[in-house]
Each structure stands twice: as structure tokens, then as C-alpha cells.
Amino acid sequence: MTTPLDIISDALKNVGALAAGETPDANTTQDVFNKLNNMVAQWSNEPGMVSYRTEIIFTTTPNQIQYTIGPGGQLGSVFTGSISGNILTVTGPLTSGAITLGQTLTGSGISNGTTIVAFGSGAGGNANQAGTYTVNIFQTVPSTTITGHYQRPLTIDSGFVRIYTTSAGAPIFGGGLDYPVTVLPLESYQGIGLKSLNGPWVRGIYYEPSEPLGTIYVWPNPAQGELHLFTPSNFRTFANVNDPILQPEGYIFALEWCLSERIMPMYGKKDPTILAMINAFANQAKATIKRSNMRPPQIARYPDTLMVGRPRDAGYFLDGGFI
Secondary structure, three states: OOOHHHHHHHHHHHOOOOOOOOOOOHHHHHHHHHHHHHHHHHHOOOOOOOOOEEEEEEEOOOOOOEEEEOOOOOOEEEEEEEEEEEEEEEOOOOOEEOEOOOOEEEOOOOOOOOEEEEEOOOOOEOOOOOEEEEEEEEEEEEEEEEEEEOOOOOOOOEEEEEEOOEEOOEEOOOOOEEEEOEEOOHHHHHOOOOOOOEEOOOOEEEEEOOOOOEEEEEEOEEOOOEEEEEEEOOOOOOOOOOOOOOOOOOHHHHHHHHHHHHHHHHHOOOOHHHHHHHHHHHHHHHHHHHHHHOOOOOOOOOOHHHHHOOOOOOHHHHHOOOO
């Protein structure tokens, strides 16, 4: 399995800083490793580089209109599980939240930076939580209480609220109805006159990407509902040079040649032929990924008037006509 050290060694050879068969020394490895992590973090902000979206799932709490998200935030999951190799096995009941891709795990004996990167027999969401999931770091962790935290999103693109039908007061999974939720810009959220207005469920959210935790504001103050919000996934920086790289096809090539492009100034490379070749490979690798990840504009959905149309009753006075 490819590791950051493999990418670093190949990039150094591409720029002529290493010969075939050589390995970089510790100082060189650390310098280039820092460049690699900085580049990967920047890719989270670059349109088209992110291959999938994270689904944020949480049940709203009556009389609570804001929630923090990120490592240590209010949103996430708590469950019982163990890790063998890179397989997380969830055995105990989920005591809060929902298990989803991209969550960073903490708990007794769990390595820093451990993240859920794929579903196994566990389906995630609020149904079929028990089962297996793939994590990014190989380790052995006996059964313990595990907390999963979402990444702090850069943006939230879309969402819906799920209203479950009930039987004797308990939700029936698969028996709910989904209603679109509008993601509001700041100006529209500011224009809502009564932000604590009570309502049956959430109709709009505003997201503030503050540091270190983001804040999700919901409107109106919901009596019920399970929110599902979608955000471009942040690229995970690597914990160490032996961290396995789990990325879709094409990303290893892009990491190698884009890192080569980044470190050329460090080694004073000026040969125009080599510079042109490295730039061409880096540009081609990113362009190929962006074409694969490109999403055409959405052409059909619920009419906006159902979600943000101006009410004809006294509600207009309360919300300023923005919802």
C-alpha cells in the first residue's frame, strides 16, 4: 500500500534530488512531508478535487437553534467498538448521533487521526449501525467506548430533514418523509425577525465556518426532525510518513507530480525540459481528477416557492419574507 514516504521518495527522484535506489534522510523527509500535508490541505479548498461529500446526520433538539461541529463539537456519535488492523467493528448500541464517513475517532488506545474512510457491513446513518467500517490507520484497540467527531466543514451545500413516522412513540426506520432544507446566506438569516420562532421541523439553516468549531444555526426552532446535511469532504492530512494512503484511482499520480512541482524551488531546479515535464504531469493529473468529480448543475428539484416563497399570512411579519 502506498504511503507518504513513497510519494516523497518518488517526488525527490522526479526533481533529481535523489538517485534511483536512494532513500531520503530524516530532515529531507520531514521538510517534504510538511509540503505534502500543506498541499493536501489546500486541495480541500479547490473546486473539483474533492471526490465525495460527507453526510452530517443529527437529530434536532427542541429549543436548541445552534450546534457546534468539528473535533470536540456537539455533533457526532458515541458507540461501543473495537479495531483490528484497519477494521472497526461496532458492537454496542449507538448512544447518540450517527456513524458516517469522514468521522475522526477518539477513545482509549485509538491512534490520533483515526478516521472512518469506508463502510463495510455497517451501513452508517441511523439504521444498521452495528457492523464493520474501514479506518485509515492500522492498529489494535480492544472493545471500548468510541466517540466520532465530524470534520469542521468549509461549506454546507444542501440538506433535508427527515420526519419519522412513529409507533408507540418510537421511530420506524425507513418510514420517514424527507423535506428539503434551504441553506441560507448570512444576509437572509440576519433578516429573519424571530429566530426563535417555534415550528414543526427545520426549514432553513445558516452555517458559520468559525474556528476551531463551526456553528450550524437552524430555523425555525424545531419540535422534531433528523437533519441530513451535505458538505464537500476535507482532505485528511497524514499523521506520519508511513500512514497508508486511501484515495480513489488517480490521486496517487496527482500527489506524486503535484508534490514534485511544489518542491522544485527547494532544490533550485532550472532545466526547462524537466520543469515543463513536471508541470505538464501535475496539470494533467489534477485535470483528470476534476473531470471525474465534475457535477453538472442540478436541473430539477422542488420548486423554490415551496421552500422560500413569501408567505401570505402573519408569518411574513415574523421572518421578514426570507423564508
